[in-house]
Amino acid sequence: MRFLSLFVPALFLLNVNAVAQVVSDTLQMKEITVTTTRYRVPIIKQPSLTVVLDSARLANSHGQSLGEALSRYSSIFVRSNAPGAISIASFRGFGGEQTRVLWEGMPINHSMLGLVDLSLLNTSSFSAVEVNPGSASSTYGSGISGSVALKSSLRADQISLGQSVGSNSNFISFGEAGFGIGNWTIGLGGSFQQNENDYRYFDRNTEQEEHRRHAEFDNNQLQAQVRWQKEGKRFSSKFWHLKSDHEIPENVFVGSGTARQYDAAYRWLNSFNFRRGKVQHGFKVYLAQTELDYFDPNRGIESISTGREWNTEWTSSIYFSPKFLLTNVASTYYTEVETNNYTEKKVRRTVSEQLQAELNLTNRLGVFPSIRLDHYNDFGLTLSPSLGVNYQIIEEEVYVQSQVSRNFRAPTFNDLYWPQGGNSELDPETAVKFEAGVGITDQWKGIGDHNITLFRADISNGIRWTPGSSSSFQAQNYLSLLSYGVEWTASKTLRFDAFDLSYSQSTSYTRATIDEARFSGDAAVNDQLPYVPKWKYSGAVSIQKGNIVTSIYGNWVSQRYSTEQNEVRDPEPAYFVMDASLSYSKLFHKTTVSLGLQLNNLFDEQYEVVRLYPQPLRNFLFTLTIKQKTN
């Protein structure tokens, strides 16, 4: 069933000026509290680099997965097997298990696998996304890489409906409705995607153009929110349901595959904030259930699991003075997993205590010490300190920032309990990270916003599945890694008569290696880790005139190795992919109609992010959106 027909009667209602938000929304987002650090200072006063994908950027990525949007707008390398197939964020040489993904400040990494498949998350589900490549465990605990913080805030003043139709039988229906009643606001939103995903690609096996098979992808998401606000007190209840059913394509030399996967997640977050005297309190209660059913009839494999989480968090921030804010966060996490892979239900209980301070010693100097203690029932205590600093060389114009932290990553349930090789004796991975950056805002000589950050991470006790004494693989703490590099982000907006021109780019260099031999004759020492490109560039240029906006996006990724010993195989070739979009909107009374066209892979680049998983050749997505103000 297609959902196009649902929206045809609504054609007379018209709106949406998402395109007009290209500039303004981005700038406004700099003023919000940064979720990934919990520090209540603007981005340019944070101790570590933070990039925000605001609603405008997310709107420009409509129809794409979160992985595709992150790849377009940040230094993250997203290791994507293909549209509809698994997609994992890689920060600064780290893997998906090491990357912390938060929804409304709650970790949502899968307890068995440790990662979040970004292909399952649609950009339309989020109002903003924060990316903090160097975030510390002192803030949210487990996770030695960066953080991606997802925010979902439905608007209270409009109804919107939309329909996208694209190449390869891709149909997306989406809508959102928000109302304000007194102190209450209620919102409901959702998206429904059906994608045959039988895209064209060049097959290196058959050496001819083929259509992808066994890659059908259905993804439905629903959100409901209630908010109440009165005299400094705020309550919100957010519910997010995700259901995905998709076939899993193999690499082209394996065949079309027979496996498919069903995912479902129910997440419900209640939060209450109020201020009493000098203390700002916040309470969160989070309940979640995740379901995963992987089924491969050919191999007779079926893995069924249900995970449940119950987390609580109490935050109290004491404003001793404008120069000293002390925040205490006490958290409890309860996670249980039932699966046919384990002999019994597995449970993890964690109690955490975090203390962090914001010391604005002068108008220009901010110091950010933080310490967190986590107690896990399965491996005991971990201590995660961090210290950050931000100095405004020229206030609001030129600044330096730096942070050093000790971090850890808890072993996943599969690392601990997988019947064939799980190791209940594992310790957490640990990492000492350091970063230092210099930033310039557009206020300084009008050259735009720039940030250049150097980073380094030393990882020890890295968990890797490796052959044991009987040649069967076992999870072991035996990896020592080094990662270092530099990231440069830049953006600029110019106005020429009736034209607005905006430009943004992200360039990164990452060197990530195994730095200690794991066994005699280890030939992978000092080689670049697999699927960590040394160089990555992504850029976007948008031109807006009145109601018309056109954008061009470029994404270049240098060669990648597919094996830990680099010389075993030739590197996978670099690729450069350009996308373009064109949108037009027109206002009729309170209703705005927008038409958008996205052209992806303009030049029909034959490329693979992951070896032998071909990406689509040129394809398009046409979108009609209708929005109407409700007040």
Added chain:
Amino acid sequence: MRKNLLYLFTALLFVSTACDSNNSESKVTLNGVFVLNEGNITRTNASITAYNPETKEVSQNQYENENGVPIGDVLNSVTEIGDRLYLVVNNSHKIEVVDKESLTKIATIRIANEASPRQLAKVSDSKAYVTNLYGNSVSIINLETNEVDGTIAVGANPEGIAVVGEKAYITNSGLGNGNTITVINTSTDEVSTTLTIGDNPSSIIKDDSNRLWVVCVGAYGDWNDPDDNGTPGEIYVLNGSTGETITNFEVGGHPGDLVLNDRDDIAYLMNGTVMSIDMNSFDILNSTFINRNFYSLGLSTSDDGQFLWGGDAKNFAQAGLAVQYELSGAKIDSFPTGIIPGAFYFSAE
């Protein structure tokens, strides 16, 4: 590269692989070794390493160099038939037919339904069988058309195959839970009987006396119970003409490749170490004949003597190592391979 290959394989007379060693009585000079590197499953980094024992020259990625494309996902075994090699690429569900001198691709035989082919054996001049691990079947390969002519249902998860006269013996491993051999009448392509033997039968090798040596790996036991090591490995020796069991004996552990020397007097079994077994008394002569754990084992024969070749997969993620031994157990040489050296092919003139 190509010149080197031509040099290596100009006059092939003899073939032996780790998995289906057919010991020949020919006495010739070993002039080339192919190592079949499985590669990591789903990463399609299988490869073939060529080694010249005389010049010590090593060439990696020979198939890809010759044909310009990767060979596929999990290169499992090789069988020589005439002037061709049949490379069984397990997780690509295909058999690449190549010229045995140049490795130039001649044809691709696709096995339908993602059946996961494992071992191929010639049953007549125009026909071969290939076992299908997940298809629970044997595909009938037409050697003239390079097409699949039919399928024969066998037991669960067939692995090895050996042919004696008009009988093809198929080991049904059941991925650790099987204990049967399916016997197929090769003239009618029908199952004639099913034999019950030890747990988890894997490779099956014919000696010059038409005896069949079956490696029963042993059941793996309950993965959730660290104290449950399953059942110990065994060797079954069958009469290839009748299918009757001649003897069976425990070897312990969970053994892997078995190779037989050309005098049919000593067998070498990979089982944590390399152990030697008297093929007449069926006694274990030395349980640590080579005190090293290998992933694969091969035996070559030439005028210069017989040699054992062990494939060391290291950590299964980087280049492995092939190690050459005299039959005295003395190490002679070694050279790097691709990822997971899983089988050997020897050519001699």
